[in-house]
Amino acid sequence: MKKQLKNHLRIIILFCLVLFNSCEDSYENSTKEVSKNNFTVKEISLTNLSKDERLLKTVEKIKPKKRTAQSKIIYDPLNNFYFDDTSGKEIITVDGHKSYTFEIITDDETSNIENVLFTQNENGEYDAYRVKYNFTGEDLKTMTKDDIEKHKANYTLITSSKPNTYSKTTTKACWEVAVWEEFSYSGKEGNVDGTLDVYHGGYVAIAKVCTSTSTEIITNDQSVIVNSGWQSGDFSGSESSILGSSIYTTPVVTPGTTFIKSITPKLLREDFFNLSERVHELTFNYLNNHNFDVESQNKVRAALVKLNVFGLSQLPYNIHVKVFEYLVANNFSSSSVSSESQIIKELFSAQDTIDLEELQVCPGSFNFSDVGGNWQNAGVSDVNIQFLTIGGVIALNNIYFSQLHFGLPKSRINGDYITNTNAKYIAQIVMTEAELLTNTYQSINPKATAAQLRTFFYKKLEEGLAPFGGTISTSAPIGWGGQLKKHQTFILSQYMECD
């Protein structure tokens, strides 16, 4: 059964789990946790922190939003970054205050390190910051302590833990790095001579509140000036943790995100995100198996360009998977990528093996055309969906609409632009989801009448289109000159072929 639309979104989960494992292999004998001065540093994945509800509450506020029924990842322009939540660093001070740092991928062309930081405040809740450095991952590899001490970090408050609040102007939040401290991992099993091998771990930035700091927090339309951080206090550069005055973070870079940043142009990178999670898993497993070496990265990048991913990401989930399974099996060789006939053959063979869980409404059912200044509409005729109930009696219930009209804006108030083509795939996803949800509803309520199913289905279409600013209607918009496209009748217990 298709996955329902989810409220939280993970990016590159599986490649990072694989990566996390490979890190464990590399540090097989390390503690992975180091205590130095007054804090510990540990590698962490958000999946391991599912019990920390306060942390998850803040995380949910900023993670990109939705995964569609086809597991396509939608870029969230308001957040302006993708969030890699699986290869992070946890820092815990002796006072028990925690912070978590993960790498983010932005739409900017910069290769400087950018992280998201979740840090506990005085109430034990978490505030989230975007932390920008003025050096790259490559720079970091060769930096000494003297080098890094010359660098600062930029902290931008993303969200406070207060409910129903958001930061009106992030520029007023002010933290500055007061000291960098080096940490290292030491081997569990020592050397013959009793010494321990020490591996360079990295650097922790300890930031303190600037002398005049305030953040304007908006609560229910009333502006209130509050401190976004802890209470200010004296800070001693030689001490690592003083309650109420510090933020601890460490620059986090993962090879996977470095690879993603290397995908150019930007449009191609965005389109890569639009491929399904399974494709990401296949791709990053392949890269990880080759230790992210230059050759494997080049091969994958070349494949993405040559496949004309703009088109591929528009196609259904199962087709992505077939194509990338083939490419992985053939080591992303240039011949496999170039072999268009082979790819097309895979595309067609993918369709032959559609199973029930991959049922789709045909995208050809929707032909969007413009209405007025900023609207587009697709009219679908003869929508006839039948549900087969098998129990004591075999009964056929059906939903029928002579016409359904899917409407979407072209330019959205948030800056997005929906082309006629993208609108087609939005409508396809929404309608598929509505049909499958209605199927589930009917399974749970076998006595539901046709009218009830009809109402339920219509409501699910409304709900599905709402996040895109869209509408559903039983009649055409005034002045719409488009053509109705016929929707195929199908029974959900049998698979469907698209024309």
Next chain:
Amino acid sequence: MRLIMEKYLLNEAYKFFPKKIFGLDEDYVNQIEISRLRKCLELSIDIEYVKWCEILNQFSKKKYNIIDYTNFLLSQPSLHLKVVLEEDNHFLKTLNIYSSLIIPYYYFSIKISDNIENSNRVVSINDFKVLDNELLELINEISKQLNKKVIEKKYLGILIPNISFENIEDGSFTVMNAFFNSNNNL
């Protein structure tokens, strides 16, 4: 005065929306009232939409981001625009102006949209005090060019009995749905 206005609104609604038929019934769109509604909207759009676009064009050159959200559907028998007032990582505050194509009235609301939870919340309706001079000028221009008056907030929630429309059941259909907008997400 209120009774007169209520009677007027109910009468207008019954001209354009059929009574006692379920909004999603297959025969609904074939009712004579719906044909009348379509004709009325076609005529109004012909006259008003060009002026609407001119006003939007004129004001889009100023400081606010204005987008036309008119969708020409029976479920939104009005001209609709959005103006971005404030935006943040998670929230979007907009001014929404609805100018009815059926009755000579308009109204406006301030909404906050939560982009994480995908929800909308109406903060105020017809509150002129929160508008700056430029937005007041926009509303005045709409009022003048399209010959509309602001409808008092108290009338928007009046229920219109015996009418269902699309997914809105009998007993839930209001003046706002009939003459301005049936979709709370827009």
